[in-house]
Amino acid sequence: MNPSSNGHAPRKRANHHTVVAIVEDKPGVLMRVASLFRRRGFNIESLTVGHSEMPGLSRMTIVVDGDSAPVEQVEKQLYKLIDVVKVSDLSQEDIVARELAMIKVRCNNVNRHELLDIANVFRADVVDIATNSIILQVVGDEDKIDGLIKMCEPYGIRELSRTGRIAMVRGTKTTTVHEPVPEPIARIHEKQGRRVEGELPFSSD
Amino acid sequence: MSRMTGAQMVLEGLQREGVEVIFGYPGGVVLPLYDTLPQYPGIRHILVRHEQGAAHMADGYARASGKMGVCLGTSGPGATNLVTGICTAWMDSVPVFALTGNVSRTLLGKDGFQEADITGITHSITKHNYLVMRAEEIPLTIREAAHICRTGRPGPVLVDIPKDVFQETAEFDWPEKVHLRGYRPTYEGHAGMIRRAAELIDQARRPIIIAGHGVIWSDAQAELVALAEKAEIPVITTFLGIGAFPEAHRLSYGWLGMHGMFYANMAADNADVVIGIGMRFDDRAMGRFKDFNPGAKIIHIDIDPAEIGKNFPTAVPIVGSAKNVLPRLTEHVREAKHTEWLNWIDQVREEHPSLHIRESRRMLPQYVVRTLYEETEGNATIVTGVGQHQMWAGQHYFFKRPRQLISSGGLGTMGFELPGAIGAQIALPEAEVWAICGDGGFQMTMQELAVVVDENLPLKIAIFNNGYLGMVRQWQQLFYDRNFVAVAMTQPDFCKIADAYGIRAIRVETKAEVAPAIREARAHRGPILLDFMIDQEENVWPMVPAGAALSETIEAPAEELAR
Numbered sequence: 001m002n003p004s005s006n007g008h009a010p011r012k013r014a015n016h017h018t019v020v021a022i023v024e025d026k027p028g029v030l031m032r033v034a035s036l037f038r039r040r041g042f043n044i045e046s047l048t049v050g051h052s053e054m055p056g057l058s059r060m061t062i063v064v065d066g067d068s069a070p071v072e073q074v075e076k077q078l079y080k081l082i083d084v085v086k087v088s089d090l091s092q093e094d095i096v097a098r099e100l101a102m103i104k105v106r107c108n109n110v111n112r113h114e115l116l117d118i119a120n121v122f123r124a125d126v127v128d129i130a131t132n133s134i135i136l137q138v139v140g141d142e143d144k145i146d147g148l149i150k151m152c153e154p155y156g157i158r159e160l161s162r163t164g165r166i167a168m169v170r171g172t173k174t175t176t177v178h179e180p181v182p183e184p185i186a187r188i189h190e191k192q193g194r195r196v197e198g199e200l201p202f203s204s205d
Numbered sequence: 206m207s208r209m210t211g212a213q214m215v216l217e218g219l220q221r222e223g224v225e226v227i228f229g230y231p232g233g234v235v236l237p238l239y240d241t242l243p244q245y246p247g248i249r250h251i252l253v254r255h256e257q258g259a260a261h262m263a264d265g266y267a268r269a270s271g272k273m274g275v276c277l278g279t280s281g282p283g284a285t286n287l288v289t290g291i292c293t294a295w296m297d298s299v300p301v302f303a304l305t306g307n308v309s310r311t312l313l314g315k316d317g318f319q320e321a322d323i324t325g326i327t328h329s330i331t332k333h334n335y336l337v338m339r340a341e342e343i344p345l346t347i348r349e350a351a352h353i354c355r356t357g358r359p360g361p362v363l364v365d366i367p368k369d370v371f372q373e374t375a376e377f378d379w380p381e382k383v384h385l386r387g388y389r390p391t392y393e394g395h396a397g398m399i400r401r402a403a404e405l406i407d408q409a410r411r412p413i414i415i416a417g418h419g420v421i422w423s424d425a426q427a428e429l430v431a432l433a434e435k436a437e438i439p440v441i442t443t444f445l446g447i448g449a450f451p452e453a454h455r456l457s458y459g460w461l462g463m464h465g466m467f468y469a470n471m472a473a474d475n476a477d478v479v480i481g482i483g484m485r486f487d488d489r490a491m492g493r494f495k496d497f498n499p500g501a502k503i504i505h506i507d508i509d510p511a512e513i514g515k516n517f518p519t520a521v522p523i524v525g526s527a528k529n530v531l532p533r534l535t536e537h538v539r540e541a542k543h544t545e546w547l548n549w550i551d552q553v554r555e556e557h558p559s560l561h562i563r564e565s566r567r568m569l570p571q572y573v574v575r576t577l578y579e580e581t582e583g584n585a586t587i588v589t590g591v592g593q594h595q596m597w598a599g600q601h602y603f604f605k606r607p608r609q610l611i612s613s614g615g616l617g618t619m620g621f622e623l624p625g626a627i628g629a630q631i632a633l634p635e636a637e638v639w640a641i642c643g644d645g646g647f648q649m650t651m652q653e654l655a656v657v658v659d660e661n662l663p664l665k666i667a668i669f670n671n672g673y674l675g676m677v678r679q680w681q682q683l684f685y686d687r688n689f690v691a692v693a694m695t696q697p698d699f700c701k702i703a704d705a706y707g708i709r710a711i712r713v714e715t716k717a718e719v720a721p722a723i724r725e726a727r728a729h730r731g732p733i734l735l736d737f738m739i740d741q742e743e744n745v746w747p748m749v750p751a752g753a754a755l756s757e758t759i760e761a762p763a764e765e766l767a768r
Contacts, residue, residue, distance in 0.1 A: 026329075028336075039329050076513075081387070184384070
């Protein structure tokens with residue numbers, strides 16, 4: 001079986017690793033990480049970044065192709081970046097991994113119902129509908145999204161947008177950092193009217 | 206706390222960090238900083254002739270003294286001219302603090318006159334860099350940058366400050382401590398790993414230590430000697446590790462690599478336990494990775510965890526500084542004798558001496574270096590460029606102490622020699638500093654002769670003049686069927702160039718003139734340039750051809766020895 005015979009067929013994921021990096025929320029941090037991966041020849045499968053539960057820190061979820069580099073090197077090189085506070089390799093963990101996709105599919109009065117049935121099976125939401133097209137929004141792991149994409153293909157996909165994977169370890173374990181913003185930095189933030197650091201509202205083990 | 210301009214904050218901050226010298230070049234956007242400089246008489250400014258020179262001088266200053274070197278350039282071309290020097294420091298882990306100006310904040314990103322995204326450009330060649338957008342952030346930034354620069358595995362940092370931030374006033378709020386969540390170098394070394402390393406060393410029959418630049422930077426020569434002596438382990442160094450272990454010591458077996466000593470390469474290749482300390486198993490040292498001594502178990506001690514396991518699988522990884530790890534390792538290892546193993550290496554050394562200089566009427570470059578060694582009694586600080594002369598200097602001068610050989614190893618930056626030596630001489634005003642220059646590299650940065658004169662430095666400059674880019678010529682001869690392309694150079698009259706700067710110069714044309722010229726140079730109180738017209742076609746031996754394994758080290762062919 002040739003997985004590349006179909007453009008949207010599930011890619012081989014055997015050696016994909018999910019790495020979560022907690023990074024300082026500073027200008028240029030995304031570039032530093034992206035530039036690191038580029039110059040070391042680590043292939044990024046997906047990268048998502050957004051605010052975390054910790055003020056001043058963002059959580060970056062990187063899916064890296066383990067064939068391009070040992071994950072241990074990826075982790076160590078990430079740690080060399082001053083703005084990277086913590087790196088967790090979730091490859092060996094029991095995780096919940098999710099991705100969101102929006103798919104704009106060609107459809108008409110004749111086949112719209114079929115498409116809605118398919119969306120139902122995948123528990124996808126219809127977030128926009130027009131005479132000649134429909135936008136489906138689906139959340140799930142990559143396989144589920146790939147599956148829906150495959151089912152939509154015969155109708156004609158006009159546009160596809162995927163967020164890339166975010167992931168969390170099941171149970172009480174977290175990738176969080178229990179360390180407040182350093183005092184001198186907090187002072188500057190305060191002067192500049194940014195959020196003042198307080199105690200974390202919760203804790204985990 | 207007091208109110209200050211951004212420019213004052215920069216200089217106040219650097220002064221508090223102990224900075225005494227800045228190598229710099231002025232320009233539009235750093236004018237506010239230069240305007241403020243006279244208010245800080247404790248900071249000496251050295252006016253270079255090209256910003257690349259400033260970065261190399263800061264680098265040479267740092268390597269010679271162990272302190273942080275500071276260089277300064279204006280925006281745009283001033284900043285980009287620093288790049289080669291920053292990268293040189295990056296590859297060799299040297300604490301260079303680069304300070305650049307940039308266009309005013311309102312012009313940033315508008316492609317204004319002399320704007321360059323220098324933080325973007327230097328992301329991959331600095332430990333960290335900063336674009337400071339408010340004057341009040343300057344004290345914290347200077348403190349953090351200096352901290353990052355010289356702690357852990359040292360390395361360059363860059364701080365970029367827009368012109369109007371230099372002019373803005375704010376409270377000078379100096380942080381007592383630096384606290385970075387994402388930066389905590391490990392110095393101690395894991396106790397369990399140290400014990401495992403000791404066990405492995407105790408079991409070893411043919412152990413070898415490969416000492417690198419990290420031993421020098423963590424000031425661990427004595428600790429290294431103690432370990433080597435207790436367990437009787439032969440020590441070889443990397444090229445940058447030269448001086449980490451006294452070369453006159455009975456356990457010293459030179460240095461390994463592409464032009465390392467034959468017996469050092471063989472020792473590394475036949476050891477059963479390889480103890481890499483403060484080095485990074487680089488390709489120039491280790492030869493073809495997959496064929497480096499497959500039987501060896503590797504113990505790797507380095508402060509940078511990312512170096513461990515990068516090129517070779519490691520049996521025992523120890524993250525920490527040599528200074529802290531070595532005494533504890535020495536404590537755990539058993540006293541031992543490795544007579545058989547040492548005899549084996551001695552035997553190889555006897556059969557393949559590598560450093561023997563043949564009798565010749567020609568002025569062999571090896572002879573020039575050896576004569577310099579003898580005349581200076583092995584006490585001079587040697588700064589080199591890159592190429593054949595660099596290898597001969599490393600081979601035929603015998604070094605006693607750390608920081609005695611200063612050279613661009615990782616990046617291999619031709620043109621490093623003169624500015625590097627100027628930096629070293631400024632750091633060590635009383636020391637005898639020799640810049641050993643290639644005739645090619647010298648012309649890349651020779652404008653810095655003006656700095657030698659400005660500062661009246663007693664620098665000794667020796668040009669190894671063979672009219673060729675010698676190392677490239679050697680490769681073309683050996684690997685490109687003597688197809689010599691773009692390697693012969695018409696050289697200017699270097700003595701006249703020195704003369705034009707008011708620097709005394711001697712052309713040395715025969716072997717008999719070598720020692721007298723060196724004596725004359727040493728007796729001269731000011732700067733002096735010696736133009737050694739060395740044999741034109743001499744090659745560097747031994748050699749591990751590019752892509753070959755250490756076991757494939759070749760020695761000087763008979764026909765060359767007959768020359």
